Amino acid sequence: AQKITQTQPGMFVQEKEAVTLDCTYDTSDPSYGLFWYKQPSSGEMIFLIYQGSYDQQNATEGRYSLNFQKARKSANLVISASQLGDSAMYFCAMREEEDMRFGAGTRLTVKP
Amino acid sequence: GAGVSQSPRYKVAKRGQDVALRCDPISGHVSLFWYQQALGQGPEFLTYFQNEAQLDKSGLPSDRFFAERPEGSVSTLKIQRTQQEDSAVYLCASSLEVGSLREGEQFFGPGTRLTVL
Numbered sequence: 082a083q084k085i086t087q088t089q090p091g092m093f094v095q096e097k098e099a100v101t102l103d104c105t106y107d108t109s110d111p112s113y114g115l116f117w118y119k120q121p122s123s124g125e126m127i128f129l130i131y132q133g134s135y136d137q138q139n140a141t142e143g144r145y146s147l148n149f150q151k152a153r154k155s156a157n158l159v160i161s162a163s164q165l166g167d168s169a170m171y172f173c174a175m176r177e178e179e180d181m182r183f184g185a186g187t188r189l190t191v192k193p
Numbered sequence: 194g195a196g197v198s199q200s201p202r203y204k205v206a207k208r209g210q211d212v213a214l215r216c217d218p219i220s221g222h223v224s225l226f227w228y229q230q231a232l233g234q235g236p237e238f239l240t241y242f243q244n245e246a247q248l249d250k251s252g253l254p255s256d257r258f259f260a261e262r263p264e265g266s267v268s269t270l271k272i273q274r275t276q277q278e279d280s281a282v283y284l285c286a287s288s289l290e291v292g293s294l295r296e297g298e299q300f301f302g303p304g305t306r307l308t309v310l
Binding site: 085116118123124125126128131172180181182183184185186 | 226228233234235236237238241249282284286298299300301302303304306
């Protein structure tokens with residue numbers, strides 16, 4: 082069964098605007114971690130942000146914030162003030178124990 | 194460098210050939226993961242090591258795939274009798290000893306792009 086679902090294959094955003102990338106997950110484990118990674122065309126996976134299942138506050142890292150809604154099992158990534166360099170694939174991932182599973186990704190294109 | 198390195202970066206193999214992909218994790222990282230990423234897809238888990246012990250190999254797609262980490266540092270993913278469906282990017286990641294899920298943040302290498310003709 083799919084554990085991580087990213088329903089947006091592609092998204093477009095105008096430069097300097099904010100964009101939200103959706104992620105929902107499925108787990109019965111009360112302890113888990115949620116990650117977002119960016120993968121530019123060069124192929125490397127770049128860590129963006131982390132949210133623990135017990136964290137009370139939404140995680141923020143610079144222009145990235147995670148809209149964590151535990152009851153709905155969603156962990157959407159919000160990118161504020163989009164830049165042309167934000168154009169890339171974005172993957173949501175969940176870790177339970179040693180196991181790490183990724184979603185299918187969302188391709189974000191920032192328009193000038 | 195201090196990051197995860199992988200070699201070769203690109204590999205072209207004829208169908209039926211054996212290949213070996215190398216991963217050098219970050220020094221001191223206990224956990225090491227291999228993923229397969231097909232074009233346009235997210236990484237799919239293959240196998241996981243904690244030091245030299247292979248704790249999970251449930252993601253290996255067939256018995257043609259074999260991974261080892263004999264001294265708990267460098268790891269090799271071997272694919273025997275390669276098939277066209279093996280064409281993908283193979284990513285290696287390492288992480289600190291898992292004391293908390295936050296410490297499970299994985300640092301990825303640049304990947305090896307395997308093309309089987």
